[in-house]
Amino acid sequence: MSQHASVLPSHTLPTDNKPQWSVYTDTNGSFLRLQGEWTLSSSSTVLFDPTALSSVPRGQTLKIDISDLKTWNSALITFLWSVEQAAVKAGLQMNTSTLPAPVLRLMALLPSTPSPHQHHVVERVNPFEKVADLTLSCLNEAGIFAQMIFDATVGALYILKGRSFMRKKDLLTDIWNAGPSALLIVGVVNFLLGAILAFVGLIELRKFAAEIYVTDLVGIACAREISAIMTAIIMAGRTGGSYAARISTMQGNEEIDALAVFGIPISSYILLPSIISLSLMMPFLYIYGTLIGICGGFVVSMTMMNMSPIGYWIATFDGVALKEFIFGFIKTYFFAVFIATASCRVGLKAGRSAADVGIAATRAVVISIVGIIAMDAVFAVIANALGI
Amino acid sequence: MCAAPALSPQTTQPLIAIRDLTISFESRIIQQNISFDLHRGSIFAIMGGSGCGKSTLLKNMIGLLRPLSGQMFVDGEDYWTQDEARRSAINRRFGVLFQSGALWSSMTIGENVALPLEMFTDLPPRIIHKLVQLKLGLVGMEQAIDLFPSEISGGMCKRAGLARAIALDPDILFFDEPSAGLDPITSARLDDLILTLRDGLGATIIIVSHELPSLFAIADDGIFLDAVTHTSIAHGSPTVLRDTCTLPEVTAFMNRSSSIPHP
Numbered sequence: 001m002s003q004h005a006s007v008l009p010s011h012t013l014p015t016d017n018k019p020q021w022s023v024y025t026d027t028n029g030s031f032l033r034l035q036g037e038w039t040l041s042s043s044s045t046v047l048f049d050p051t052a053l054s055s056v057p058r059g060q061t062l063k064i065d066i067s068d069l070k071t072w073n074s075a076l077i078t079f080l081w082s083v084e085q086a087a088v089k090a091g092l093q094m095n096t097s098t099l100p101a102p103v104l105r106l107m108a109l110l111p112s113t114p115s116p117h118q119h120h121v122v123e124r125v126n127p128f129e130k131v132a133d134l135t136l137s138c139l140n141e142a143g144i145f146a147q148m149i150f151d152a153t154v155g156a157l158y159i160l161k162g163r164s165f166m167r168k169k170d171l172l173t174d175i176w177n178a179g180p181s182a183l184l185i186v187g188v189v190n191f192l193l194g195a196i197l198a199f200v201g202l203i204e205l206r207k208f209a210a211e212i213y214v215t216d217l218v219g220i221a222c223a224r225e226i227s228a229i230m231t232a233i234i235m236a237g238r239t240g241g242s243y244a245a246r247i248s249t250m251q252g253n254e255e256i257d258a259l260a261v262f263g264i265p266i267s268s269y270i271l272l273p274s275i276i277s278l279s280l281m282m283p284f285l286y287i288y289g290t291l292i293g294i295c296g297g298f299v300v301s302m303t304m305m306n307m308s309p310i311g312y313w314i315a316t317f318d319g320v321a322l323k324e325f326i327f328g329f330i331k332t333y334f335f336a337v338f339i340a341t342a343s344c345r346v347g348l349k350a351g352r353s354a355a356d357v358g359i360a361a362t363r364a365v366v367i368s369i370v371g372i373i374a375m376d377a378v379f380a381v382i383a384n385a386l387g388i
Numbered sequence: 389m390c391a392a393p394a395l396s397p398q399t400t401q402p403l404i405a406i407r408d409l410t411i412s413f414e415s416r417i418i419q420q421n422i423s424f425d426l427h428r429g430s431i432f433a434i435m436g437g438s439g440c441g442k443s444t445l446l447k448n449m450i451g452l453l454r455p456l457s458g459q460m461f462v463d464g465e466d467y468w469t470q471d472e473a474r475r476s477a478i479n480r481r482f483g484v485l486f487q488s489g490a491l492w493s494s495m496t497i498g499e500n501v502a503l504p505l506e507m508f509t510d511l512p513p514r515i516i517h518k519l520v521q522l523k524l525g526l527v528g529m530e531q532a533i534d535l536f537p538s539e540i541s542g543g544m545c546k547r548a549g550l551a552r553a554i555a556l557d558p559d560i561l562f563f564d565e566p567s568a569g570l571d572p573i574t575s576a577r578l579d580d581l582i583l584t585l586r587d588g589l590g591a592t593i594i595i596v597s598h599e600l601p602s603l604f605a606i607a608d609d610g611i612f613l614d615a616v617t618h619t620s621i622a623h624g625s626p627t628v629l630r631d632t633c634t635l636p637e638v639t640a641f642m643n644r645s646s647s648i649p650h651p
Contacts, residue, residue: 040509040519040557047515073557073589078515078522106588109581110525119534353493353538 017070021079023052023062030056030092032083035068038076048079050086061093066100077103081110088112141345148341151267152275158268165268174273178239179281183288186234190227190289194218194296197226202304211305215312216319218297223324227289229376232335235282236368240343243274244364247347248357256348266348275340282336283329290328327388331379338375339368401464403428403560403592404449409458411441411448417456418444422620424611431586431593433603433610433626437641440615442596443487446564449594450484451475462560480508483553483591484562488569489545491537497524497548498533504555523551526588527581543574550581554589561585563595567602579605600644604630612638 019036056062062083069076080096080103087094096104125133158164201217247270250256259266298312343364350360402425410420418441426432434442447453449460451467460467462478470478491500501520505511511519524530527547532540540548546566553561566582567575579602586593597603603610603626612622612629614637622629622638630642639645 040511047518074519074522077588078518081522081525082518102588102590105584106526109528109584109588110522111530115531117534118531120536120539351538353536355494 019046019075019079021046021048023055025056025060029063030060031063031065033065033068034076037070038072038079040073040075046079048082048086050082050089053086053090053092056090056092058091059093061095062087063095064098066098072100072103077106077110080107084110084112085114145341145345148267148271148345149337151265152271152341155265155268155272156276159272164272165264166272167269170269171273171276174277175281177242178235178277179285182235182238182281182285185238186231186285186289187292189230189234190222190293191296193226193230194222194293194298195300196296197221197293198297198300199304202301212307212315213319214297214301214305215315218301219294219316219320220324222290222293222297223320223328225376227293228286228328228332228335229372231282231286231289232332232339232372233369235278235285235336236339236343236372237365239278240339240368241361241365243340243343244347244350244360245357247344248350248360251348251350252352252354252357270348271341271344274344275337278340279333279336282332286328286332287325290325323388327379327383331376334375334379335372338371342367342371400428402426402461403463404594405459405461406449407459407461409445409448409460410456411444411453412456413441413444413453417618419613420619422458422611422613424620424623426592426594427609428592429586429590430609431582431595431607433607434594434596434613435598435603435610435626435629435641436613437598437615440613441618442598442613443564445613446562446594446596450482450562451479480556481558482560482562483556483558485546485549485553485564485566487564488542489537489549491545491548491552493537496534496536497529497540497551500537500548501552501555504552508556519555523554524548526554526585527551543570543578546570546578547581550578550585554585554591557589559591561591561593563593563597565597565599566595567597567599572601575599575602576605578602582606598641600626600642612641 017037019034019038021035022033024031024033053062064080080099084094084107096107099107155164155166159166197218198214201214202211205211205213205217247256250270256266259269294316298309298316301307301312302309346360346364346367350356404426406422406424406426409422411418411422422445424432434445436442444453448455454468459469462481465474465478467475467478491497492503495503498517498520501523502516505516505519509516521530521533524533527550529544529547529551532544532548537545537548550566563582566578570578582593582595583606585591595603595607608625610624610626610629611620613619614621616637621635622633624633626642629638633639633642
């Protein structure tokens with residue numbers, strides 16, 4: 001009597017219970033003989049070799065002899081399915097009536113000829129076409145980006161009129177996430193950067209007995225570039241990534257579709273709170289980051305050089321002009337608008353699966369960081385032209 | 389409590405025995421004092437209205453949530469007193485079909501079915517591929533082996549989820565709302581498939597559902613959970629409960645009536 005066997009726990013079978021099969025022909029006809037335990041443990045799973053059927057005369061019926069079959073599970077079904085497919089190919093009939101009823105029920109579900117596989121279409125595109133596509137999509141994205149900024153501005157104007165699709169609660173949550181809850185990481189990173197700048201600067205400046213200029217080095221570097229860029233990069237990873245992940249998950253749950261059906265503009269509902277919160281908070285994070293960075297430089301300088309604390313601060317205030325802060329403040333505002341818009345766009349464009357959420361988050365961070373650096377280069381040229 | 393006699397009296401040790409199980413979600417008690425036996429080869433239905441804790445009970449049974457109190461015996465072994473390694477060994481006897489299929493979206497359908505086989509058996513890749521074809525063939529999805537979950541329909545996702553659930557030839561299968569969201573024909577086909585798999589694989593099936601036609605067609609035992617009293621109020625096969633149970637909640641549910649007559 002055949003019995004079901006579970007795959008697990010797997011156990012080693014005695015050799016006499018190993019699954020064996022043979023095809024033989026005698027006076028009663030052709031037989032496929034199955035012996036032993038047909039279970040899924042590694043030592044005992046066998047594949048059917050279709051050439052074995054060549055000994056069976058064409059047009060004959062292949063009967064199955066299961067007198068020595070012991071336990072079985074999917075391993076046997078897999079095997080019998082291969083036999084069935086091979087028999088159809090070889091033009092043989094199969095008489096399965098001797099098989100146990102459960103086996104027959106499962107066999108009935110399986111097609112006797114392999115069905116054609118569906119593949120997902122992978123198109124081969126030639127490099128020129130690819131470059132052209134890329135250029136077009138860049139232009140297209142630039143257009144969409146401008147459109148999104150425009151929509152958000154219109155949405156913002158509606159707020160002034162007192163009619164807006166943006167929820168105050170969403171805005172407050174976003175402001176909290178983009179501002180106060182980022183204080184710690186922005187502080188730690190800027191403090192360490194200020195400290196590193198002072199440390200490296202002091203060692204080099206000492207060679208020229210110009211250690212006093214470390215205050216200018218730390219102050220100007222932080223205010224002009226380092227704090228602005230680092231804060232923007234931190235916020236791109238922290239907040240931009242989370243916007244993209246959140247929006248692409250909403251996309252997967254058809255939440256965006258639901259908004260669209262109700263006629264709630266996505267630009268106001270999702271984009272606006274993101275842009276407003278990030279662009280409100282980031283300039284202040286930058287100011288905070290710069291001050292913390294200067295503190296980092298101060299701490300290192302105090303331990304490495306002989307200078308009074310008051311003297312350090314006076315030298316810093318003398319060296320760093322207010323215009324540096326104003327320029328950095330304006331710069332980070334544009335970084336924030338870029339990060340928020342790009343991240344939301346990436347999220348809205350994402351696919352609907354879990355893997356797509358990961359791709360969207362990565363892409364949002366990469367695009368934001370590259371954009372920040374590129375924008376910073378443009379700002380450097382502008383600053384040079386304006387003589388700041 | 390409305391208890392109907394089981395269709396065929398069982399004398400052997402139950403495969404799963406639940407004793408005084410109290411389940412909670414966060415700090416809220418969902419169901420308490422649930423006891424029932426699950427016999428080999430049966431199809432057991434967990435019934436009840438929306439929000440009564442059917443799916444939560446299922447999550448407790450498959451080890452995703454720890455019950456507040458009570459025991460679950462699997463083949464006589466107290467599941468929750470075992471260490472984690474033993475529990476996951478027991479879990480490998482379980483196959484679970486989640487409500488929406490829960491296919492891993494970064495893998496093709498074939499890879500989804502192959503993963504448990506690759507993780508828990510030493511089978512060579514050729515045989516794994518053959519087995520994956522078999523499992524997908526059994527649910528009629530062989531042609532979709534190279535497609536990604538995002539490229540197939542909801543009903544196909546369910547069938548692919550079923551193929552993955554039976555990948556390791558489990559002897560206990562859990563189905564969470566298998567026919568929810570499917571059209572009547574697909575749903576009836578799935579019922580047939582469940583019956584065939586039960587007979588063919590010799591599995592025991594626990595099904596969470598409130599789809600009446602499907603419950604009447606396949607389940608031969610079950611419990612009815614009540615959302616108000618937070619406990620099971622009836623025990624028996626859906627057809628027997630429909631025909632004999634006099635509790636108003638159960639009668640209303642089984643006859644799809646919108647009003648519960650108050651005594």
